[in-house]
Amino acid sequence: MSGPIPDGKRVAYSSWAVNWILAISGAAIGLVMVLLSIFLSGRPLGLLIGGISVLVVSLQFSSLRVTAGQNGVIARYGPFGQPRFRFSRDSISEAASRDVTIWDVGGLGLHWSPWRGTRLTVRTGPTLQLSMVNGCTVLISVADPDYAVRAITGR
Amino acid sequence: MLWQIDTAATVSLHDQITGCIRRAVAEGELDIGERLPPARDLAEALRVDPNTVLAAYRRLRTEGVLEFRRGRGVRVSETAVQQAAVRQAAQALVTAGRQHGYGRAELIRLIEELT
Numbered sequence: 001m002s003g004p005i006p007d008g009k010r011v012a013y014s015s016w017a018v019n020w021i022l023a024i025s026g027a028a029i030g031l032v033m034v035l036l037s038i039f040l041s042g043r044p045l046g047l048l049i050g051g052i053s054v055l056v057v058s059l060q061f062s063s064l065r066v067t068a069g070q071n072g073v074i075a076r077y078g079p080f081g082q083p084r085f086r087f088s089r090d091s092i093s094e095a096a097s098r099d100v101t102i103w104d105v106g107g108l109g110l111h112w113s114p115w116r117g118t119r120l121t122v123r124t125g126p127t128l129q130l131s132m133v134n135g136c137t138v139l140i141s142v143a144d145p146d147y148a149v150r151a152i153t154g155r
Numbered sequence: 156m157l158w159q160i161d162t163a164a165t166v167s168l169h170d171q172i173t174g175c176i177r178r179a180v181a182e183g184e185l186d187i188g189e190r191l192p193p194a195r196d197l198a199e200a201l202r203v204d205p206n207t208v209l210a211a212y213r214r215l216r217t218e219g220v221l222e223f224r225r226g227r228g229v230r231v232s233e234t235a236v237q238q239a240a241v242r243q244a245a246q247a248l249v250t251a252g253r254q255h256g257y258g259r260a261e262l263i264r265l266i267e268e269l270t
Contacts, residue, residue, distance in 0.1 A: 009161050009163075010161075010162065011157065011159050012157075012158040012201045013158070014197065067192045067197055069202065071202060076193075079227070080226075081193065147157050151200070
């Protein structure tokens with residue numbers, strides 16, 4: 001599929017990207033911490049809270065659901081769809097497909113830094129890169145970034 | 156998954172969305188249990204009313220292709236792939252029948268003879 005989208009036709013792209021290794025390992029670590037907090041003498045509350053936090057955060061931030069179209073991009077984390085990020089088409093100057101490594105994204109999950117911009121990544125490899133009008137860069141994990149680019153740009 | 160609709164087509168928008176899902180299931184692009192985008196998000200991406208997407212989802216739920224689960228969104232049901240395969244075979248039969256001059260009544264009679 002190539003060339004501009006004909007008049008009257010509308011294209012959207014939806015994707016679900018998940019990092020099973022991150023989800024399973026995070027959930028396992030969280031579960032072990034919770035069990036330890038129950039069976040250890042003194043029942044440390046900090047360990048219990050830490051375990052539950054690791055469990056919830058790892059499950060919530062290991063999958064990403066993205067919907068893209070000519071209105072922009074909506075990304076939702078985890079089974080509950082929160083937090084939700086919306087990047088309107090007016091705020092996007094360019095969309096492209098890019099291969100990223102773990103060093104590019106600085107870790108998986110949700111990241112923001114003034115130098116690297118926003119990272120909504122659950123895995124490495126082909127990723128959607130949005131160059132924003134304000135000069136920031138956003139990286140979003142999607143299954144097929146080329147389709148996402150076509151849906152956003154209409155080309 | 157790529158969703159395509161044509162606002163100039165005579166087919167209604169929710170029928171086109173229904174067709175996108177059926178095709179994706181038949182071609183293996185959507186797996187059993189896979190979650191579909193929230194109706195509100197897809198409607199915004201396609202620039203249609205959310206009720207148009209919901210109408211498509213509801214129709215496919217009635218047909219058993221999708222299932223709605225509270226708090227878990229809309230998913231492809233376990234029977235969807237079988238249904239898609241049968242539907243594709245039926246579509247192939249109708250196409251072949253038309254090519255060989257069979258009318259609707261003749262095709263129905265043929266199916267009745269075989270079942």
